[in-house]
Amino acid sequence: MINTGQHPTVTQVYKARQFCESKGARFTLLREKVYALLLEQQGAVGAYELLDALKLTESSAKPATVYRTLDFLMEFGLIHKIESTNSFVACHHFDCNHPVQFLICDTCGDVTEIQSVGLKDTLDKQAQSVGFSVVNQTIEAHGTCAACQ
Structure with missing residues (x-):
């Protein structure tokens, strides 16, 4: 073991x-x-x-x-x-089903996974309003991390 x-x-x-x-x-x-x-x-x-x-x-x-x-x-x-x-x-918490959002540092390449409260619900509601059903969602935000600023 x-x-x-x-x-x-x-x-x-x-x-x-x-x-x-x-x-x-x-x-x-x-x-x-x-x-x-x-x-x-x-x-x-x-x-x-x-x-x-x-x-x-x-x-x-x-x-x-x-x-x-x-x-x-x-x-x-x-x-x-x-x-x-x-x-x-x-992914460090694979035992749960979760929508994915990433903060990607364009300077050092660091990737931080976050969970924005309410983001999935907002996206689903907006999609439904135009007759669309979201099956999978990944949101990526590029910028600069705290260490590289």
Whole structure:
């Protein structure tokens, strides 16, 4: 059994494994490695950056391998895709279904996930007023973080 008191990444990977298993999905070693790589990043990371990092331990890793793994991790809410930069960031509270808003620093690349109270309801009401049903929502705000100002 993993000692979850060691390192935050180890703890989060353990929680992700438990979460996937509770949903009847296999959290393979490759999925674990990609998720851990994302957990250790300050900002969002592109698929090819992940591939380069993964090749350090998995020499046979290919782009398709990484994309399939990213698809799995997104399906289970373990990561989010930053649409504006075509990159990925780990989600630390995957065990809840939540709308996503990101604050993205254009200087250092840091990505902060926030939950704006009432934003989803406002968006849903405005969409409904024009006969639209929102299925998925990601809001990205670009700017400068406190450390870079």
